[in-house]
Amino acid sequence: MEHQPPKHLNSSSIPQEAFDWYDEYAHGDIDRRTFLSKLGTLGMAGLSLSVITGALIPNYALAEQVSFNDPDITASYLEFDSPAGYGKGRGYFVVPKGISQDNPAPVVLVAHENRGLNPYIKDVARRLAKEGFVAFAPDALFPIGGYPGNDDEGRAMQKTLDGSKIEKDFMSAAVMLKQHSLSSGKLGMVGFCYGGYLTNTLAAFMPNTLDAGVPFYGTPATSHLKQIRGPLMLHFAALDKRVNATWPDYERNLKENKVNYTAYTYPNANHGFHNDSTARYQKDSAELAWSRTIAFFKQHLAA
Template sequence: MSLRAEWVQFRDGDKKYQLYTSRLENAKTPLPVVIVIQEIWGTDAHILELTDRFAKAGYLAVAPDLYAEDGQRPAELKEDRIEQVKDFLNTLPPTVWHDPNARYAELKKLPERKREDIQSTFETLFGGLARMDQYLEILKATFQFLQNYEYSRGQKVASTGYCMGGALSAMLAGVEPRLAGAVVYYGNLPQKEQLQGIQCPVLGFFGGLDERITSQVPGFAEAMKEAGKSFTYEIYEGAHHAFFNDTRTSYHVDAARDAWAKTLRFFKEVLA
């Protein structure tokens, strides 16, 4: 199966953005689009491989680099620095990832220079959660770019996102009424007052052991129902946060296999 995968840059006003694009080489006509929204780790090898998987399913799949500033990443967010943080966290149980005290206790065991580099990049990454509105602007610009892009012109567009990207997938649904569907993998869910803009079906996947995120699901489901909007979801018992990421120790193969099949079914329906 031959893919045409490349990085594309485009301008929106005075800003330049870049996104990874992937499609089947022999798919000559414009294709329905899946926007693949990164985890906090950026457009890393996992996100690019996942984008290719959607392309192999017959879509134009695109992954915007939310960390690129005018087409380039700042030093703290270069791939090698982010990989250091990931490698460190992969030595810890998933339950420690979001426990600052336990995490710092493990960090102090590292050599000073390595500890400082990891701490600096970690703070930059997670400080980026305060820039969600900025990332949302990049996604809105990407959606607009796709309206006239030669490989997607005239086609429907849907989104899927993971962790931070899951939250952004839901946020995009709230501000872009033309979005055909949104998939949320273990991302923070919008508040009740933010639901009115959602016009498309939303599908969610969550880990039963990921209480910080999964505890939001019942309230969101009820609010969506009251607003007359479509939200379906799965909670996988025994699965942690990031259960879909097969490069992490949190990977849960049964949950990931089921979620993948249901995601493809969802896109087949909303992008038809």
């Protein structure tokens, strides 16, 4: 299935400042009014403010690569206990055809951005299942009603939660998933943005549980870095100044502790380049990063 950004705009059609401002807006550094005001100063010929905004803000109708009706997978929801977190969690559980207790598969935990379990992250879980992995994508917003259907509200909701409890919920999800009856006992994790941070965090705090981690443009955990064993595959966007500023210190820690890691930086790519619902999407880089991710999981999660 071929994907195009909304309104047929791509990264080359929009000035870099717009992506930088969207990143500030998406991460709470500026509010929506300021974001729109800044966009209004660009004066791009032939492009209205509504068109530019529509290209930058996710349109999830464009993000489905694998249908929930795909005959090769079965998608459902699964709850899990999280006594150290919010008590109970819930996530999207996708199983490849043919997987059973007698024929288990490697499992992959999928961590969303800072706005809850949106349709893009669900599709990522389905893509993993199409590749033969049992995938589970928890919704950090479940304790307060779940992803509300749009990113602005989801982002506002997630800001009200205790970050340490979200981390504990994902740790509980990791333990549940690794021990699940359909699991081969090998656990991987992939996360995007805030989910990349969560992937780095579980790698630091649960080195004996996580068998392979793939953070996309994620910042590192702030402690327990010496516990990381890896293997890790880290994906970065060349234009992502905020996250990239944290990488030199993180990489130095990984090298000092002899962690098995591989890092890739994708040229001319913005934060969120894998998300095919916005103009930040960079098709070639996204597909390359994803193919590398799948190969990495198949290498390190094989029984």
